[in-house]
Amino acid sequence: MELDGRTFELHVGRGDEGSAGPRPLIVAFHGGMATGADMRKLTNLDARADREGWVVAYPNGVEGHWNDGRGVDNYPAHRDDVDDVGFVSRLVDHLVETAGVDRGRVYATGFSNGGMFVHRLAMTRPDLVAAIAPVAGTIARPLLDPGPQAPVPVLMIHGTADRMVAYDGGPVGGPSESRGEVASVEETCAWWRAANRCSDTAEEETLPHRDDADPTHVRVARWEPEGADGAEVVVATVVEG
Numbered sequence: 001m002e003l004d005g006r007t008f009e010l011h012v013g014r015g016d017e018g019s020a021g022p023r024p025l026i027v028a029f030h031g032g033m034a035t036g037a038d039m040r041k042l043t044n045l046d047a048r049a050d051r052e053g054w055v056v057a058y059p060n061g062v063e064g065h066w067n068d069g070r071g072v073d074n075y076p077a078h079r080d081d082v083d084d085v086g087f088v089s090r091l092v093d094h095l096v097e098t099a100g101v102d103r104g105r106v107y108a109t110g111f112s113n114g115g116m117f118v119h120r121l122a123m124t125r126p127d128l129v130a131a132i133a134p135v136a137g138t139i140a141r142p143l144l145d146p147g148p149q150a151p152v153p154v155l156m157i158h159g160t161a162d163r164m165v166a167y168d169g170g171p172v173g174g175p176s177e178s179r180g181e182v183a184s185v186e187e188t189c190a191w192w193r194a195a196n197r198c199s200d201t202a203e204e205e206t207l208p209h210r211d212d213a214d215p216t217h218v219r220v221a222r223w224e225p226e227g228a229d230g231a232e233v234v235v236a237t238v239v240e241g
Contacts, residue, residue: 008059015053022102029114066117068179069140109133126150138188149198151231161241197230198223216241
């Protein structure tokens with residue numbers, strides 16, 4: 001599908017036959033050098049949308065990339081300062097009008113470059129998204145200042161052995177690459193904890209291990225807001241993942 005010269009894929013979940021009214025929207029952003037179709041296949045969100053009655057959009061970045069704030073000259077989305085936030089805002093407006101989307105239940109997730117962009121989207125337009133869930137993507141280092149604007153519930157998922165977007169931050173892809181720099185998981189989490197007015201103390205748990213042949217395990221840390229005007233921050237760390 002096309003909107004203002006940009007393209008996206010769309011799935012409107014069937015849901016229960018008796019269900020009516022506006023539906024939640026999930027916007028899923030692909031990783032670098034990928035497409036909305038790739039993200040659709042990777043996540044299998046269509047099947048879940050059919051069970052739950054969601055609408056899912058899979059937009060396409062410019063030449064396979066999202067302008068996540070790193071300022072990488074060899075990516076047109078960065079070099080030309082493409083207004084991806086504006087595009088997503090128009091896409092949401094369009095789907096509210098044409099697909100029965102509930103404007104108050106718009107959620108964003110993304111992988112790698114898409115996850116980095118999800119941070120930028122929520123930082124820039126906290127009024128647009130009800131919550132975000134970036135995977136293997138932290139905040140682009142140039143975006144750490146200025147500080148937090150408004151609270152947005154956040155779930156981050158990241159592996160400690162990620163070689164492309166390092167858990168401890170730094171140059172994407174490693175020191176010899178020229179793909180810009182990102183903040184660490186801790187720095188990103190701290191940014192959102194400040195924005196979401198969270199307590200300093202986390203509730204932590206290790207999830208049950210389901211496969212003895214898998215050397216990884218998942219550690220979850222959750223920070224609750226200190227007041228009614230805040231939002232929670234959750235970090236799921238895939239140890240050795």
